[in-house]
Amino acid sequence: MKFPSWLFAAALGLVLAGSLSGAAAPRVSLQLVAEGLVSPVSLAPLPDQQLLVVDQIGHVRLIDASGRLAPDSVLDWTGKLSEINKGSFDERGLQCLALHPGFAKNRRIFLTYTGPRRSSAPANYDCVLRLSEFTLPEASPLRIDPASEKVLLEIDKPYFNHNGGRIAFGPDGLLYVSAGDGGGPKGCDIGEGHAPEGNGQNLKTLLAKILRVDVDQRDAQRNTAYAIPRDNPFATTRDALPEIYAYGVRNPWSLTFDRAGDRALYIADVGQMRWEEIDIIQKGGNYGWPLREGFDGFNREHPELAPTSVPTLGLRGEALLNPVAAYKNASGFKNDPEALGICVTGGYVYRGKAMPEFSGNYLFGDWSGAQGTPQGRILIAWRPTAGSTPKPGWKIEPVRVANNHKLFGCVCGFGEDNNGELYLLTNGSAALTPGRGRVYKLGPAPAL
Numbered sequence: 001m002k003f004p005s006w007l008f009a010a011a012l013g014l015v016l017a018g019s020l021s022g023a024a025a026p027r028v029s030l031q032l033v034a035e036g037l038v039s040p041v042s043l044a045p046l047p048d049q050q051l052l053v054v055d056q057i058g059h060v061r062l063i064d065a066s067g068r069l070a071p072d073s074v075l076d077w078t079g080k081l082s083e084i085n086k087g088s089f090d091e092r093g094l095q096c097l098a099l100h101p102g103f104a105k106n107r108r109i110f111l112t113y114t115g116p117r118r119s120s121a122p123a124n125y126d127c128v129l130r131l132s133e134f135t136l137p138e139a140s141p142l143r144i145d146p147a148s149e150k151v152l153l154e155i156d157k158p159y160f161n162h163n164g165g166r167i168a169f170g171p172d173g174l175l176y177v178s179a180g181d182g183g184g185p186k187g188c189d190i191g192e193g194h195a196p197e198g199n200g201q202n203l204k205t206l207l208a209k210i211l212r213v214d215v216d217q218r219d220a221q222r223n224t225a226y227a228i229p230r231d232n233p234f235a236t237t238r239d240a241l242p243e244i245y246a247y248g249v250r251n252p253w254s255l256t257f258d259r260a261g262d263r264a265l266y267i268a269d270v271g272q273m274r275w276e277e278i279d280i281i282q283k284g285g286n287y288g289w290p291l292r293e294g295f296d297g298f299n300r301e302h303p304e305l306a307p308t309s310v311p312t313l314g315l316r317g318e319a320l321l322n323p324v325a326a327y328k329n330a331s332g333f334k335n336d337p338e339a340l341g342i343c344v345t346g347g348y349v350y351r352g353k354a355m356p357e358f359s360g361n362y363l364f365g366d367w368s369g370a371q372g373t374p375q376g377r378i379l380i381a382w383r384p385t386a387g388s389t390p391k392p393g394w395k396i397e398p399v400r401v402a403n404n405h406k407l408f409g410c411v412c413g414f415g416e417d418n419n420g421e422l423y424l425l426t427n428g429s430a431a432l433t434p435g436r437g438r439v440y441k442l443g444p445a446p447a448l
């Protein structure tokens with residue numbers, strides 16, 4: 001497949017095009033919903049409009065219908081987690097929560113977290129990424145029954161970082177799971193627990209993949225508490241794990257479906273130091289890591305250097321898929337005005353009513369904005385308009401916060417309620433410092 005040069009040009013010109021368009025910069029206002037958390041990383045609405053908020057340090061909390069954060073946890077899972085660097089940076093802990101599509105009747109809840117290293121894992125491995133199911137009985141106060149834990153899937157992790165662990169049910173009723181590449185001090189998909197070609201390009205590991213499983217059926221033959229959907233791309237392939245739905249991802253920090261339109265699956269894949277990217281995931285797709293980063297190539301030995309070529313094919317001769325949008329990372333493009341951040345935090349295609357100007361476009365953020373003082377950012381990826389020429393890519397642009405809630409801190413995640421309105425999850429610092437985590441609701445900015 002010939003690499004389409006217009007796409008690369010579009011990627012390089014993303015920010016420039018946005019700023020030269022002459023349109024007023026997009027704006028939102030933030031309404032504080034809850035504070036006093038540590039690092040909120042996931043939010044899920046209950047059918048009655050109450051919100052479950054996942055705090056990375058081990059608590060599932062409840063924001064009631066009046067917007068009040070309940071003082072007691074819905075689940076205290078602190079005793080079940082792997083070690084966490086309290087007071088400093090860490091990626092371990094609770095990761096994501098999702099309700100079963102039939103939750104209103106079956107009260108099934110799914111949670112991902114890092115647990116202590118399994119005894120079956122190599123002695124120098126760090127932790128295990130675990131997907132578990134729980135029951136949330138219909139009672140007051142709401143409490144997830146800790147004894148109801150049913151472990152579905154476990155992935156041994158060589159290092160503490162690049163967990164992924166984002167989950168969502170698709171319109172097909174199947175559960176999609178993201179798994180990071182395993183991490184390590186150098187990144188680059190290199191080190192203990194990394195395949196020579198990189199876990200991203202190795203189909204015998206669940207690391208660096210998007211997975212898809214059927215949690216409504218068991219597989220007696222494989223003795224798993226889930227079944228492999230028959231049309232998974234590697235369901236019957238030798239030398240490939242059947243849970244794999246797509247591959248070649250680095251650290252997908254968000255996995256969300258468009259609740260309208262074509263119901264596409266979006267991920268945000270955290271880059272090494274040059275490009276942060278948004279991907280629309282196709283079944284069986286190879287998204288390039290560690291051969292590619294964004295629309296560009298990738299130099300595994302010297303990730304700070306511009307690559308000299310852009311590979312187009314994977315090891316089996318398959319096409320490497322481009323992201324839909326990418327932006328420069330300030331670590332690799334120092335003092336570059338087009339560098340919008342250092343670590344993408346994915347969000348949602350906006351389908352709510354409060355901010356119609358964003359409808360159908362992907363609202364997301366950057367963890368910290370720049371190195372040094374963390375100053376997270378909200379970003380928008382504008383969907384290309386059909387029929388326009390030259391053929392455009394998605395355009396990424398910063399979104400200004402119009403009111404007083406400045407983002408002195410990090411963007412940990414986004415949430416979506418039953419009406420399609422969005423929430424911003426922030427931590428006041430880059431560390432797991434108690435009391436600095438907040439939940440905001442995104443709303444329209446006042447008129448200029």
Ligand SMILES: [Ca+2]
Nearest residue numbers: 287288289294
């Ligand atoms: Ca990629």
